[in-house]
Amino acid sequence: MLSSSVQGLHAEMVKKLDFFTISIKLHCAPGETLILTGPSGSGKTTILRCLAGLERLDEGFIRYNGTYWDTKKTNQHLQPRHRNIGFLTQEYGLFPHMRILDNIRFALRDQDDPEECLAAMGLWHLCQKFPHEISGGERQRAALCQSLASKPHLLLLDEPFSALDIENRGLLQRCLAVTQEQTGLTIIHVTHDLSETLNGKVKTMALNEGREAPQWLARQQEDLVRKLHEWRRKQCPAQTLPS
Secondary structure, eight states: OOBOSOOSEEEEEEEEOSSOEEEEEEEEOTTOEEEEEOSTTSSHHHHHHHHHTSSOOSEEEEEETTEEEEETTTTEEOOGGGSOEEEEETTOOOOTTSOHHHHHHHHOOTTOOHHHHHHHTTOGGGTTSOGGGSOHHHHHHHHHHHHHHTOOSEEEEESTTTTSOHHHHHHHHHHHHHHHHHHOOEEEEEOSOGGGGGOTTSEEEEEETTEEOHHHHHHHHHHHHHHHHHHHHHHSOOOOOOO
C-alpha cells in the first residue's frame, strides 16, 4: 500500500456529478476540525461519501496519516471498513431492533466497556431502551456515541445537529469537543449553520458547485455578523436618560 510521511487528512478530489464537477484540495491536521459549508447541492455530502469510501473519485487521491485510501494512479481503493472512520448524519444510524447498549457494543473494539461512553453522553440510564423509545436528541446522542465507540481517527459529520433544539445541540457539541481534546480526533463537519464558522478554533471551507468559494463565505459571514449586531441592539436598547 502506498504511503507518505504527511500526517492528517490530505486529499485532492475530482468527482464528476450531473451538473458540475467537484474539484477541491483538503488538508486537516490530526485533532483539527474542518467545516464544509455552502449552498445546498454544492457537493458537500458527496465529498464526505468519497472520504468514507462509499463513492470513488474520478481523479486525485485521499491520504490519511501517510496511507493512501484512494489514488487513481494505481486505481487503489481502501474499503470503508478498513478506514477507521465514524460517519454521523441526521438519520441516526442506530439499529432499530437493538437496545441502545447493544448498538454501542456492536461498534466497540475488543472488550471495551460501553458504560463509559454512554455515561459521558448522559445515556446510561437509557441503555436498555430501543431507539424508538427515546427522544430525537437522545437518539442523536446515542448515534454519536456509536460513531465514537470504535475510536475512529476521522469523524465525518453531515449536518447531524440541524434538527435538534438548542439545548441538545449544545450538549452534543460540548461532548464532541471534549472527545476531540482527549483523543486528537480529526473532524470534517458539513453544516449550514454559519455561526459555527465564526469559531476561531476551526478551519472553514465554503463550496459552490464543487469549487472552493471564499467570496461566498465572506459575504455570508458579513451578513450574519450584521444580523447579530441588529439583534443585540434590539435586545439591549440604549437607556433613555430622564429629562
